[in-house]
Structures are given as structure tokens and as C-alpha cells.
Amino acid sequence: MNGKWLALPFVAVLVVLSLSPSASAIPAFSRRYGTSCTTCHSDFPKLNDFGKAFKDAGFKFPKDDESFLKTPPVLLGAPAQAELWPHTVYPGSIPGQLPVGLRYNTYYQQVSANRNNFNLVLPAGTVGSFIPKSDFQPGYFSIFTAGNFGSDISFWVDDDISVAGANANGALGDAYLKFKNISRLMKLPTDSLNLRAGQFELDLPFSQARSWNLSGWDIFSEANIGIQNGLGPQQNVNNGAAIEDAANGVEFSGGHAYQGYHYSIAVFDQNTTGVYISPPNVSPQNGVAFNSDANFKDLYGRLVYRFNLEKDPASRHDVQAAGTTGPRDHTFLALGTFYFYGRTAQPFSGVLSDGVTPTVLTAREPFYRIGGDVNFNYRTFNLFGVYLAAHDHNLLPVTAPGAAGITGFTPSAAATFSGGFVEADYLALPWAMTIMRWDQVKSTADRVNFIEYNPAAPPASSFFSPYSATRNRFTPGEQFLIHANIKASIEYQIWPQQIVYNPATGVALTGPFRTNALIVGLEFVY
Amino acid sequence: MKRIGLLPIIVMAALGTAAFAGTIHGKVSGVSGESVVYVEAVAGKTFPAPAQHITIDQKGLMFVPHITAVQQGTTIDFLNSDSVAHNVFWPSISGNKKLGHNLGTWPQGQKQSFKFDNPGIIPLLCNVHPEMSGYVIVSPTPYFAETDKSGAFKIDNVPDGAYTVTAWHEGAKSKSNPVKVAGDTTADFALTK
Numbered sequence: 001m002n003g004k005w006l007a008l009p010f011v012a013v014l015v016v017l018s019l020s021p022s023a024s025a026i027p028a029f030s031r032r033y034g035t036s037c038t039t040c041h042s043d044f045p046k047l048n049d050f051g052k053a054f055k056d057a058g059f060k061f062p063k064d065d066e067s068f069l070k071t072p073p074v075l076l077g078a079p080a081q082a083e084l085w086p087h088t089v090y091p092g093s094i095p096g097q098l099p100v101g102l103r104y105n106t107y108y109q110q111v112s113a114n115r116n117n118f119n120l121v122l123p124a125g126t127v128g129s130f131i132p133k134s135d136f137q138p139g140y141f142s143i144f145t146a147g148n149f150g151s152d153i154s155f156w157v158d159d160d161i162s163v164a165g166a167n168a169n170g171a172l173g174d175a176y177l178k179f180k181n182i183s184r185l186m187k188l189p190t191d192s193l194n195l196r197a198g199q200f201e202l203d204l205p206f207s208q209a210r211s212w213n214l215s216g217w218d219i220f221s222e223a224n225i226g227i228q229n230g231l232g233p234q235q236n237v238n239n240g241a242a243i244e245d246a247a248n249g250v251e252f253s254g255g256h257a258y259q260g261y262h263y264s265i266a267v268f269d270q271n272t273t274g275v276y277i278s279p280p281n282v283s284p285q286n287g288v289a290f291n292s293d294a295n296f297k298d299l300y301g302r303l304v305y306r307f308n309l310e311k312d313p314a315s316r317h318d319v320q321a322a323g324t325t326g327p328r329d330h331t332f333l334a335l336g337t338f339y340f341y342g343r344t345a346q347p348f349s350g351v352l353s354d355g356v357t358p359t360v361l362t363a364r365e366p367f368y369r370i371g372g373d374v375n376f377n378y379r380t381f382n383l384f385g386v387y388l389a390a391h392d393h394n395l396l397p398v399t400a401p402g403a404a405g406i407t408g409f410t411p412s413a414a415a416t417f418s419g420g421f422v423e424a425d426y427l428a429l430p431w432a433m434t435i436m437r438w439d440q441v442k443s444t445a446d447r448v449n450f451i452e453y454n455p456a457a458p459p460a461s462s463f464f465s466p467y468s469a470t471r472n473r474f475t476p477g478e479q480f481l482i483h484a485n486i487k488a489s490i491e492y493q494i495w496p497q498q499i500v501y502n503p504a505t506g507v508a509l510t511g512p513f514r515t516n517a518l519i520v521g522l523e524f525v526y
Numbered sequence: 527m528k529r530i531g532l533l534p535i536i537v538m539a540a541l542g543t544a545a546f547a548g549t550i551h552g553k554v555s556g557v558s559g560e561s562v563v564y565v566e567a568v569a570g571k572t573f574p575a576p577a578q579h580i581t582i583d584q585k586g587l588m589f590v591p592h593i594t595a596v597q598q599g600t601t602i603d604f605l606n607s608d609s610v611a612h613n614v615f616w617p618s619i620s621g622n623k624k625l626g627h628n629l630g631t632w633p634q635g636q637k638q639s640f641k642f643d644n645p646g647i648i649p650l651l652c653n654v655h656p657e658m659s660g661y662v663i664v665s666p667t668p669y670f671a672e673t674d675k676s677g678a679f680k681i682d683n684v685p686d687g688a689y690t691v692t693a694w695h696e697g698a699k700s701k702s703n704p705v706k707v708a709g710d711t712t713a714d715f716a717l718t719k
Contacts, residue, residue, distance in 0.1 A: 033587065034587060034588075034657065035587050035655055035657055036655060036656045036657045038655075038656055039654070039655055050610070061609065061610065062609070063609035063610075064608070064609040067585070067586055067608070067609075068586055068587055068608070070586075314633075315611070315633070318611065318633065319610075320611065322611055322630070322631040322632070322633070323630075323631060324628055324630045324631065325613070325628065325631075325653055326611075326613040326631055326652070326653035326654040327611045327613070327631055327654050430653075484656065
């Protein structure tokens with residue numbers, strides 16, 4: 001009997017629990033407006049169209065926000081003070097009660113029998129790492145606070161206080177102020193220009209930091225470090241940035257996520273090494289280290305257009321479509337594209353052209369990520385996908401004849417990867433969503449690098465040593481809202497094929513295998 | 527001669543009405559807040575449906591008023607005053623799921639009407655905003671009242687006689703007591719959750 005079936009009783013208990021009929025959810029906005037999570041989320045944190053409109057409006061109801069507030073805001077100045085500006089501080093407000101929400105999740109996982117195959121590379125009798133068949137694991141404990149300060153200024157801060165890292169990887173996630181509709185100051189169309197400043201997830205087609213899946217989309221987590229061993233074409237690329245990483249900078253945006261066009265352009269720190277600099281000779285703001293690891297600023301842009309295919313004429317121009325069983329999201333087709341342009345900087349010790357004088361030479365390698373996305377919704381069925389291609393310029397160090405060290409760089413074959421995902425979500429019941437996912441990453445470098453897998457220094461990734469340059473992952477799943485604020489999720493991850501090589505000879509020690517896993521998650525927000 | 531003959535009849539009828547119309551008053555205890563007290567159906571008697579419509583508003587993500595008591599046959603207009611769409615439905619009437627009904631969804635400023643021909647307790651819900659809750663209590667007779675916050679109530683113009691009187695409170699077990707009305711009559715109810 002396959003061990004994964006041992007998890008079924010646990011799953012069954014969760015299914016039974018999910019039949020509980022009552023609903024209550026009270027994170028920050030629920031408390032503020034006295035409304036359920038399901039007003040904005042179809043399966044939290046997945047937003048429905050009203051939730052997107054609420055976010056676009058600066059965490060407000062799109063119309064007549066004041067009439068929905070259960071706790072009035074605290075005024076930081078009478079509205080009439082605005083007439084005195086600039087001779088007074090412009091009046092704003094803060095939420096009438098502390099807008100704080102908390103979220104915690106916990107996991108159980110069951111891994112297939114080949115999970116310890118990589119110990120085959122160890123000499124006989126060596127104690128290797130041990131991966132258990134099943135395991136209970138704590139997840140993130142997150143605090144998030146959001147709202148608006150009046151005058152179309154909204155804020156968001158979330159932090160996974162139980163782990164280190166940033167954004168999709170934990171710790172401080174998004175932390176920004178957003179100045180909504182500054183277009184009105186320039187007499188441009190309403191909502192055509194907003195400004196966001198702080199730390200934020202790039203305007204990805206689908207948020208990795210607030211994904212509703214138990215595991216993130218692989219392509220958004222992919223870095224490009226190029227081929228680092230001698231088993232493939234030599235590459236001098238060491239770009240640790242993934243598109244899901246937190247960005248520090250400013251973002252201009254316009255339009256809406258729930259209808260018509262939407263665009264964003266972000267300018268943010270380059271940091272492809274993950275190193276934060278705390279120099280001794282200057283005092284950064286508040287003693288915080290510098291985030292940039294070079295002078296260059298990265299750029300990200302996105303443009304999407306959502307075609308409204310809703311046939312109900314009465315509600316076609318509303319935020320959601322009407323129906324006898326309540327509003328639902330419109331039928332729509334959204335087509336988008338995105339582009340990320342950055343530049344890595346790798347400093348090396350070298351010599352000047354005289355071949356003797358020591359100097360520091362820097363390989364500045366431009367890179368880009370370009371992609372497209374599609375999102376189709378019909379009532380409670382949502383089909384969407386992303387394709388992304390990555391290209392990193394590759395500058396190889398060269399040493400002039402007779403020189404004592406490297407004297408420059410020469411362009412060579414670029415380091416590339418590509419891939420994407422397709423996902424179908426079907427909300428069969430208001431509390432049950434079925435998910436089918438397919439992830440793909442094509443990276444020759446990933447395959448070549450891990451032929452020389454070193455058990456003494458295993459990679460941080462849970463996936464290594466791909467059998468081929470193309471990694472395919474299938475992930476069926478099911479999610480249940482036990483209450484509007486409590487969710488049980490199940491994923492069965494059919495992982496890409498892997499293979500174990502003898503790191504010294506490159507000879508395969510196993511045939512291709514998939515280390516599949518059943519993951520059960522339980523989370524709640526309040 | 528004919529005029530003289532009708533007068534005693536009219537006088538007798540007027541006196542009769544005055545003499546046999548009583549009042550039920552009392553207090554609902556054991557719960558806090560508003561309750562509804564009504565006289566159950568009287569065998570052999572029917573009452574004309576009121577022509578006047580009652581309005582229940584959806585405003586600020588709430589049913590306003592939260593509790594509405596009406597006579598059987600009353601038409602209620604459900605108004606949406608919010609800038610978000612609302613839905614109105616009830617899964618049952620007094621637990622009878624066959625009487626559940628969905629009025630659909632409509633935008634701000636519009637209303638949908640429904641005539642409540644079946645007596646009972648009707649929990650109003652909105653499937654867009656599951657936290658929204660309201661109640662319509664459809665009394666089979668015109669003899670009903672909503673209590674004040676202290677639980678006190680008064681039902682006027684109840685003809686003398688024997689009745690079954692029911693007290694309802696949200697979240698509590700309804701209680702029906704036999705009440706013999708003779709003029710000014712007291713009937714208290716102790717409800718439990």
C-alpha cells in the first residue's frame with residue numbers, strides 16, 4: 001500500500017470539519033466594515049472582482065465608503081482645513097480602530113518512498129541526511145495592517161514574524177504607501193495615475209506573496225545562476241534575483257485590475273546578490289543597511305487589458321455581475337504582458353592592461369525577463385496562465401597574454417531559462433475549490449549544475465538534480481473553507497523527474513524518479 | 527319606522543365591539559432586546575390582508591429594520607440603498623425548506639416585492655454578504671406586537687376569547703401559551719436560549 005494513503009483519515013477529518021455551516025471572519029477590513037471575508041475573497045486570499053475594486057480604490061468601498069464604515073475614522077484635521085492649505089497641515093484621517101489582522105498556517109506532508117535516494121552518492125556506511133515519510137510543520141505567523149488615511153492615501157504592511165526573509169520568502173512582505181489617483185492633480189482621467197512607494201511585490205500577473213496555493217508557482221521562484229561547473233558551456237552569470245522577490249522603490253500605475261486596462265512601471269533597487277551593505281563610513285537612515293548592491297536601478301513594467309465578456313446588460317458595467325444567487329465575477333478574458341530589466345554587477349580582482357597593476361574589474365551583465373499572461377473567467381471557473389522567458393547577458397573573464405590576472409570580459413552565450421504555468425480553479429461550492437496546476441521550468445543550467453551534487457553542501461532548494469532541462473510539475477488540489485476565515489488545503493505535488501548522479505564521474509546511479517508529496521495545510525486569519 | 531328599527535342594532539353593535547375588545551399586555555423575559563409576540567391562527571376566522579406595503583431596506587450591509595413583524599398576506603418591498611449589489615433570500619419559513627425563496631439580486635435604489643402568504647419565522651439572508659441577517663415574522667392574525675427593549679408589549683383590539691399566543695426572540699426557543707382574553711389581560715413569557 002502506498003504510504004500516501006495513510007494521510008486519508010486526516011483528510012477525511014478535515015472534510016468533515018469543512019461541513020460546518022456557520023461563517024465568521026474578522027481580519028482588519030472585516031472588522032472595519034462589519035462584513036465577511038467572502039465579500040472580497042472567493043477563496044482567501046484569492047480576490048473576487050469586488051475585492052480587486054476595493055483594493056484599487058485604496059482599500060475602500062468603490063462608492064459611498066463612509067456609509068459602510070462601522071467605526072468612523074479619527075480625523076487628524078477638520079476637512080475644512082484643506083481650504084487653508086498650504087498654511088496648515090493637509091487634513092487626513094486614521095482608521096477608527098487599529099486595522100490589524102493575523103494569519104497562521106500549519107502543515108502536514110507525506111513524501112514518496114524515493115525521498116532518500118540522494119544518500120546513494122554517499123560512501124557506504126556514511127550517515128546521510130534523513131527525510132521522514134511524514135512530517136508536521138509550523139507555517140507562517142503573519143501580521144498585516146492596511147487601510148487608508150483619507151485623501152486617497154492608502155497603506156499596507158505585512159510581516160511574517162515567525163521567519164526571516166522577505167516578501168514571498170517571509171519576514172517583511174509589502175510595506176508601502178499608495179497615493180491613489182494623483183492623476184486628478186494633473187487633470188488626467190480618473191485613476192489613470194497612482195504612485196506607490198516602499199517595499200512591494202512587483203505587479204506580477206498573479207501574486208506569489210498572496211497566492212492561495214500551498215506551493216508557489218515555480219517560474220516566479222526561478223533565479224538564473226548560469227552553468228557553474230565545467231560540465232557545460234562556461235558561464236559567468238550569478239543572478240540570484242527571482243521575479244517574486246520584494247522590490248524597494250516606487251511604482252507608477254493606472255487603470256483597474258477588475259475592468260479595462262491596467263499598467264504599472266516600477267523603478268527599484270538592484271540587488272541580485274542578496275547582500276545588504278552596512279558601510280562603516282556613512283550612516284544610512286535609521287541605521288538600516290543599504291539595500292542596493294549597485295548604482296543601477298531595475299525596471300519593471302506591466303500592461304494588461306481585461307475584455308468584459310459579460311452578457312448580462314444590467315450588470316455589465318457594474319463591478320460584479322448580478323445573478324439570482326447573488327453577484328458573481330464577470331465573464332472576462334484578460335491578456336497581459338510584463339517586462340523586467342535589470343543588471344547584475346560582479347566585481348573581480350584583476351589587473352590593468354599593463355598586465356601588472358592590480359585593480360577591480362566589474363562585469364555588468366544586463367538581464368531581462370519577458371512574459372505574457374492570460375486570465376479567463378466564466379462564472380466560478382477560472383483558467384489562467386503565465387509564460388516567462390529569461391535572458392542574462394554572459395561576460396566571461398579574459399586574461400591577456402602574459403597578464404598576472406584577468407584583464408577584462410568578453411561576451412559569450414547568454415544564460416537563459418523559460419517556462420510558466422497553467423492553472424484551473426473551479427469553485428464548485430462557495431466553500432470548496434478544486435485546483436489543477438501545471439508548472440514548467442526549462443533551464444539547462446539547473447540540470448548541469450546539479451550533476452555535481454555535493455551532499456556536504458546541498459542546495460537550499462527542495463528540488464535539485466533534474467533529469468532533463470525541462471521540469472514539469474502537476475499539482476492537483478482541493479481547498480475547503482471551514483469558516484470564511486479558516487481554510488483547509490490539500491495539494492498532491494507530482495514533482496518533476498530527478499536523477500542521482502555520481503558527482504565524481506557524472507554516471508547515473510538511478511533511473512529517473514519523481515519525489516511526489518501530499519501536502520495538507522490548515523490556516524486561519526482573524 | 528325603518529330608521530327607528532336600525533338604530534338599536536347599530537348601537538348594540540357598537541357597544542358589543544367595545545365590550546368584547548380586549549388587550550394583551552405583558553413582558554418577555556429571559557432574553558434581551560426586541561421580541562415579537564403574536565396570536566396564532568384562530569380556527570374558523572380569516573383576516574383580510576393589509577393593502578399597505580412594508581419596506582425593509584438594505585443599508586450599510588444590514589437589513590433595516592433587523593426584525594419586522596407583519597400580518598399574513600402583507601407585501602414587503604425589499605429596497606437596496608447600498609452602492610453594492612445585494613441579494614435577498616430565505617432558506618425556509620419556520621424550518622419548512624419548501625417555502626424557501628430567492629428574490630435575486632438588484633442594484634442600488636431598486637426594490638423587489640414579495641407577498642408573504644405563509645405565516646411563520648423567515649430568516650432573511652444575503653448570499654453576497656453572508657454576515658447580513660434579518661427576520662420577518664409573519665403573524666397569521668392582525669394581533670401582534672414587537673416588544674420594547676425591556677421586553678414589554680401590548681396587543682390592542684383582541685376580541686375576548688381563548689387563544690394561543692406565541693413569543694419569538696432571535697436565537698431563543700419560541701414559546702406558545704394559551705391565553706384567555708377578557709378585557710385587559712396579562713400574558714408573560716419566559717424564553718430560554
